Amino acid sequence: MVDNSEHKYTNTDYYLEMVRGRVRGATPVHKYGEAQDLVTGQFSNSWDGCSDEIVTKIPVYTYSTTAAIDTMSSSSALDTGQSIEIQGLDENLDLVVQTLTSNGQSKVTLIVPLLRVFRAKNISLFGSDIVGNLYIYEDTTLSGGVPVDTSKVRAIIRDGHNQTQMSQYTVARGYALYIDFGWANISKAGGATPTEIELQIRNREYDKVWRELHKTVLLSSGSSASNRPYNIPLRLGSTYDIEYRGKPSASGLSLSAGFHGMLLREDYANSSPIVYYP
Numbered sequence: 001m002v003d004n005s006e007h008k009y010t011n012t013d014y015y016l017e018m019v020r021g022r023v024r025g026a027t028p029v030h031k032y033g034e035a036q037d038l039v040t041g042q043f044s045n046s047w048d049g050c051s052d053e054i055v056t057k058i059p060v061y062t063y064s065t066t067a068a069i070d071t072m073s074s075s076s077a078l079d080t081g082q083s084i085e086i087q088g089l090d091e092n093l094d095l096v097v098q099t100l101t102s103n104g105q106s107k108v109t110l111i112v113p114l115l116r117v118f119r120a121k122n123i124s125l126f127g128s129d130i131v132g133n134l135y136i137y138e139d140t141t142l143s144g145g146v147p148v149d150t151s152k153v154r155a156i157i158r159d160g161h162n163q164t165q166m167s168q169y170t171v172a173r174g175y176a177l178y179i180d181f182g183w184a185n186i187s188k189a190g191g192a193t194p195t196e197i198e199l200q201i202r203n204r205e206y207d208k209v210w211r212e213l214h215k216t217v218l219l220s221s222g223s224s225a226s227n228r229p230y231n232i233p234l235r236l237g238s239t240y241d242i243e244y245r246g247k248p249s250a251s252g253l254s255l256s257a258g259f260h261g262m263l264l265r266e267d268y269a270n271s272s273p274i275v276y277y278p
Helices: 014-019
Strands: 026-035 069-074 080-089 095-103 108-114 116-122 134-138 153-157 168-170 175-188 195-205 211-220 223-236 240-248 253-265
Touching: 014 026, 026 168, 069 080, 069 095, 080 108, 095 108, 116 134, 116 153, 116 168, 175 195, 175 211, 175 240, 195 253, 211 223, 223 253, 240 253
Parallel strands: none
Antiparallel strands: 026 253, 069 108, 069 134, 080 095, 080 116, 134 153, 168 240, 175 223, 175 253, 195 211, 195 240
16 A cells, blocks of 8 residues: 555555555565576576585575574685675564675675575675675584585675675565565587476465475576566465575576565554555
8 A cells, every 4th residue: 555645646556666665565576586507407596505606606595594604704815895785584584674785705694584585785884895606594614714614605796786686585474475586597518419407486384384385497509598487476384484596407508586575564554654665
């Protein structure tokens, strides 16, 4: 419901008003991820860990079972003084947005330990780009600022991106997510032999089993895309996880995928707008 009490005109576009923060209890969600050169014959998540830019590739994403995501560091000693915004959920599955200051390869402790992380970005002033790979993880031993146990890693900001690229998301407690559009693209590095990726979108209620929400196969000798509007939006209830992942039939295939929708408070009529953007 658009709150027009302070505005002269009532005929306004719902999505525009939502982005402007003028719809009570509503905010847009836009998620996107990238995985480079997926591992042949196995499902890999569409996220920064499955990237050729990461020394030790992490194709399969691991979810925390407790609020143990509590540390940040970079692979570069030059990454000092950047302001890093981290968006996620705390132990109660409530939305938490916190800002930390990077300290190179040294550990920085999160203000609030998290159960989920689904976005991190550099919000520093001009000229403060991240020059290494910045890791957010459950505290563990480091080697040059990089977690030795890669199963502890929960988010990565890769060199040159200044923001995570991960098509995973968890709905905060007291909210519901309504997805009205999803997409996926694949590309093949070199060669003309057709190959394919089995794309899987799946979800689960917190602490329950994964269920396949949607699956398709993308065939490619160069690139291929799948765009799926949901005229009747897909609803993910409170505390639900959603992820995109792909399984290629051959090497050299990359996947980018994501979705957008509306995050609405279940008691939106009595709530104020929240500002929570990409």
